Amino acid sequence: MKPTFRAAMTWLHDWTGILTGWVLLAIVLSGTLSVFRPEITAWMHPELAGRTADPVQASVAAIDWLHTHAPQSPAWYLTAAGPRAPFTWAVWQQQDGQFVQRALDPSSGAPDTIRDTLGGEFFYRFHFELQIPYPFGRPLAAIAALALVLALVTGIVAHRRFFTDFFTFRPRKGQRSWLDAHNLLGVTVLPFHLIIAFSGAVTLATLLLPWGIIAAYPGAPAQFEDDLSPAMSARPAAGTPGTLAPIEPILRDAARHFGADGIAQIYVYNPADAAATIIAIGGNGTHVGFNTHVLRFDGTTGRLLADYREHRPLISASAALYGLHVARFAPLPTRWLYFICGLLLAAVIASGLRLRTLRRRRQGKxxxxxxxxxxxxxxxxxxxxxxxxxxxxxxxxxxxxxxxxxxxxxxxxxxxxxxxxxxxxxxxxxxxxxxxxxxxxxxxxxxxxxxxxxxxxxxxxxxxxxxxxxxxxxxxxxxxxxxxx
Amino acid sequence: MRMSMILRVAVAIVGGYAVAALAGITLSWCLPWSRAENVTAGMLAGLLLWPAMVMMGFALRTLLHVCAAITGIAALLAALALLGGWRP
Structure with a gap:
């Protein structure tokens, strides 16, 4: 075994980096692009360039279109249009059960006039599912996130002269330059890297460590989700057909409740059933916490059934960590900072991988x-x-x-x-x-x-x-x- | 890689996960807040504990020390959970 603590941590840092470096690089790059998820989707729909959309009006158009074209779908999941996205992003199920994801035109609500592309959704999904068949991608991404936490913490220990080296860069010296670059980039944005790695693991925590849920909710683990976000769950379907209430007044009501936070998402469950439910989720206009204000409406009468605002300190802290990771709260300059820090993290990983081969080559391997x-x-x-x-x-x-x-x-x-x-x-x-x-x-x-x-x-x-x-x-x-x- | 190193990797990762999982169970039963809050606290603690346990697995001098430390922590957590009313 290695003699000192630092040597052991260096060994751990090197091996964690080697084993997860390539996967982490792909995760980090796709995550960095996901910072601009709606913007990339907009880039990929040039036919929508220059359009603006009102979140409520665009959602009304989208729901009208879905009402005609996908009434059989068990649910419609909408991400509302807004200043960043001149389209409604909709997910629903076809008659054969296949999920469809499309950008819907903000005025007609139809997908027909705009090209079929996943846009920024591809990078977002790849970031934590890695295009690996369900359910294996997500736990793998969660483990990679914790491996990054481990690599960062052991990297700090391995790094001998934390502050002196910060001012050291020896260019054109082969391996030394790579080491200096690796250290300089790594130290500069270390707080961001630590938070983004840990909060990334937090977003997938229920998959990685479900044992507390299983122990505390014996036989009914789904109850945990209900406790976590009491307004988020739909009523069970009644089994009798029903008619959806006029959607615009409901969404105006929701927008009034959310105020400056804005409407982020609208879920319509069992749209053709007598027990249809509409869930509206507030945006992050004024706070970091993710999904902390949720409204539930009766889909057939439009009555507000639940108005839940998260105030429990621990759940709020967890929602804030989640919110820090997905950066929905971030105004444009902050989003660019996220993007740049993400690219720097990719550079740290790439230089670390390069450093490893240079070192081994010098040892004659x-x-x-x-x-x-x-x-x-x-x-x-x-x-x-x-x-x-x-x-x-x-x-x-x-x-x-x-x-x-x-x-x-x-x-x-x-x-x-x-x-x-x-x-x-x-x-x-x-x-x-x-x-x-x-x-x-x-x-x-x-x-x-x-x-x-x-x-x-x-x-x-x-x-x-x-x-x-x-x-x-x-x-x-x-x-x-x-x-x- | 020598056999002792492979064992150390396995003990650190698997044992570290077991400690993280047990911490989740223990906190979900023993904390004074609501169930959802306790479970959330347990998950967050587990996410911190797993990498910490892996580091410990490589920091201690011998494999025996690692096994003893991880077993000890796990036993302590399990005992607390049982005292808190958890039944596996």
Whole structure:
């Protein structure tokens, strides 16, 4: 066993990083993009560019459309339109039970005039489900989040001179430069990284550690959800047909209750049943806590059945941690900070992975396979994600299951990049993939044309900056220490 | 990797999870607030305890120390839960 505490923690830091680095990189990058989930969805619906939407009016239109086209669905889940999203995001079930997710036009409520794409929802879902079949993705993402907590805490211990090193950067010195960069980036945004990692685990806590629920609610674990958010649960269906009350007065009433917080989500349960229920969830206009104000209405009469505001200190704290992670409260500048800190976390992970192979190479051990895979993941992931944006513009808008094909494009590109990286010697694969990343990202910037909306400008700016970074990486001569011995 | 290291990894991860799970059960039974609050507190504590236990699993000198520490903490938590009225 290693002799000292710090040596043991360094060992743990290295191995946690090696085993989870690639998965964490994909989770961190997709999570970073999810900060701008509605904005990315807006980018992917260029036909909605320049439109504005009133949350209540757009939701009324959406519910009217669903009333005609999906009355059989057991529930309609709406995320209301707003300043960030000129569309209603709706999830419902088709006759055959298949779930459908679509952006609905803010004035007609119909999905027909706008292209079929998951938009930012893809990154959001991938961030914690990893495109792995239910139910395995989420626990894996939760474990990865805790592994990140572990890597960060052990990293602090492993880091010998926490503050002196902060002012140390020795460029063009191979491994030393990578270590300095890893430390500098890691220390700078450490508080953000710790909170985002731990709060990420909090969002999936019930999956990871359900034992308290099982012990405290013997035989009825679902009761926990009801206790946690008493207004959120629907009444059981009556089994007799019913008619939905006029929706606009209900939503106006809800908007009045929420005030400056705004309406975030509307769930309509059993819409064609005599016991239809409408749940309205308040937004985060004035507070961090997530889903802390919920209203429940009788769907057939429009009567308010429950108005629940979270005041229990512990649940509020947990909701605040959740809220810090999903950043719905964040105004635009704060969201950009989240985005930048997320990219920095990706850089810390990537430099850590790189550092490991450089160190082993200096010890005379072969690292070629790992280094090729590093290139495939570190440069390949941004290429695959850029490929998603490109597929959105290149696939014909009339293609059946268009949204599914866009997602397939991500994994096809990802697989191709990994194969390419494995096939080439690592020094070459870094260069080739960096060139391809530059090209892909520059194309994303070009496809943001005509750069009239804030979303298009922001996307183009980020893509150009990242493309410049990859172009620099591709052009740089390999430092002597980086060469294979 | 030597056998002792593999064992240490297994004990730290599995034992750490067991301690986190037991902490969730214990707090859900022994805290003075409502059920939902107790359970939430237990889950948050478990999320903190698991990485902490893994760190402890590598910080202690020998594997025997690790096993003893994790068993001790788990036994303590289980005893508290049983005193609080929990029946497995």
């Amino acid at each position: 072969s690292t070629e396979v790992v280094e090729r895979l590093n290139a495939g993941m570190i440069a390949g992931t941004p290429i695959a994600f850029a490929g998603y944006f490109l597929a959105n513009r290149l696939l014909p808008t009339t293609l059946p299951d268009r949204a599914g094909h866009e997602v397939q494009a991500v994994f096809i590109v990802w697989g191709l990049m990994l194969l390419l990286a494995i096939a080439l010697p690592s020094a070459r694969s870094w260069r080739v993939l960096s060139c391809m990343a530059t090209l892909a990202l520059a194309s994303v910037a070009a496809f943001s044309a005509p750069w009239l909306t804030g979303v298009a400008q922001g996307t183009a700016a980020v893509a150009i900056l990242l493309a410049a970074g990859f172009a620099y990486a591709a052009s740089r001569r390999q430092a002597p220490a980086n060469r294979a011995p």
